[in-house]
Amino acid sequence: xxxxxxxxxxxxxxxxxxxxxxxxxxxxxxxxxxxxxxxxxxxxxxxxxxxxxxxxxxxxxxxxxxxxxxxxxxxxxxxxxxxxxxxxxxxxxxxxxxxxxxxxxxxxxxxxxxxxxxxxxxxxxxxxxxxxxxxxxxxxxxxxxxxxxxxxxxxxxxxxxxxxxxxxxxxxxxxxxxxxxxxxxxxxxxxxxxxxxxxxxxxxxxxxxxxxxxxxxxxxxxxxxxxxxxxxxxxxxxxxxxxxxxxxxxxxxxxxxxxxxxxxxxxxxxxxxxxxxxxxxxxxxxxxxxxxxxxxxxxxxxx
Numbered sequence: 001x002x003x004x005x006x007x008x009x010x011x012x013x014x015x016x017x018x019x020x021x022x023x024x025x026x027x028x029x030x031x032x033x034x035x036x037x038x039x040x041x042x043x044x045x046x047x048x049x050x051x052x053x054x055x056x057x058x059x060x061x062x063x064x065x066x067x068x069x070x071x072x073x074x075x076x077x078x079x080x081x082x083x084x085x086x087x088x089x090x091x092x093x094x095x096x097x098x099x100x101x102x103x104x105x106x107x108x109x110x111x112x113x114x115x116x117x118x119x120x121x122x123x124x125x126x127x128x129x130x131x132x133x134x135x136x137x138x139x140x141x142x143x144x145x146x147x148x149x150x151x152x153x154x155x156x157x158x159x160x161x162x163x164x165x166x167x168x169x170x171x172x173x174x175x176x177x178x179x180x181x182x183x184x185x186x187x188x189x190x191x192x193x194x195x196x197x198x199x200x201x202x203x204x205x206x207x208x209x210x211x212x213x214x215x216x217x218x219x220x221x222x223x224x225x226x227x228x229x230x231x232x233x234x235x236x237x238x239x240x241x242x243x244x245x246x247x248x249x250x251x252x253x254x255x256x257x258x259x260x261x262x263x264x265x266x267x268x269x270x271x272x273x274x275x276x277x278x279x280x281x282x283x284x285x286x287x288x289x290x291x292x293x294x295x296x297x298x299x300x301x302x303x
Contacts, residue, residue, distance in 0.1 A: 045085040062177070083101060107133075181201065181265070197234070197251050233269065236276040
């Protein structure tokens with residue numbers, strides 16, 4: 001049952017894109033209901049507004065919608081409302097946006113980040129929202145969070161991933177960066193080389209770390225209470241074999257008995273081991289893979 005089905009129920013509303021649900025987003029949710037015993041409703045947008053307004057500049061997303069909703073609920077949301085963002089929504093004035101999407105939630109308080117913009121041509125800001133809410137709801141605007149004096153934002157985390165710095169990205173996310181998907185049949189070369197991998201394709205709209213090899217964890221999502229499994233993870237196109245498809249390939253360390261085809265898995269990135277390399281032959285590749293696995297064991301505390 002929706003927490004706002006009873007129109008007499010007041011709520012606290014937090015609005016934003018919340019891509020990645022990082023430390024800054026968690027701060028918004030944490031502060032939203034402080035001092036009020038009211039249900040927290042999070043309003044988010046899908047797809048990302050830039051995808052609709054400036055498709056050529058659309059950002060790679062840190063989380064898919066399902067993951068975003070799960071993370072928001074884990075962070076304290078009682079309910080998540082998803083606004084289907086399109087040209088019609090983009091054309092709404094700030095006042096129309098408030099009447100259509102906020103007032104039906106009967107908010108006592110609306111909480112946003114200090115850089116929040118809304119309405120036609122992003123003409124509304126925190127001051128606009130406060131004026132529109134006067135006598136109806138309070139508006140709280142929170143400053144951006146920072147980690148070691150570096151401001152936390154989704155675009156900054158995307159930049160860290162593009163550099164392969166998954167360890168720093170994890171600091172801003174408050175968890176390892178996770179990529180999830182359904183295991184597909186690949187070239188099966190890994191099995192022939194003694195390193196069978198679980199392969200995930202990379203959708204064009206989703207962010208992944210820079211091409212290279214990483215230490216991390218693989219978890220089955222189709223089994224209840226599945227334990228994370230240590231893994232050496234390759235991101236890239238497999239240039240040694242003239243590959244073209246961009247994939248995330250995970251070798252679960254010391255396991256050759258797994259049957260993961262068709263299973264949904266999550267890959268959590270802990271540390272970058274090296275960049276992507278085109279090797280001269282199979283023997284050189286196998287030698288390096290053994291070194292990668294040994295290093296991944298060290299990083300993950302297995303030795």
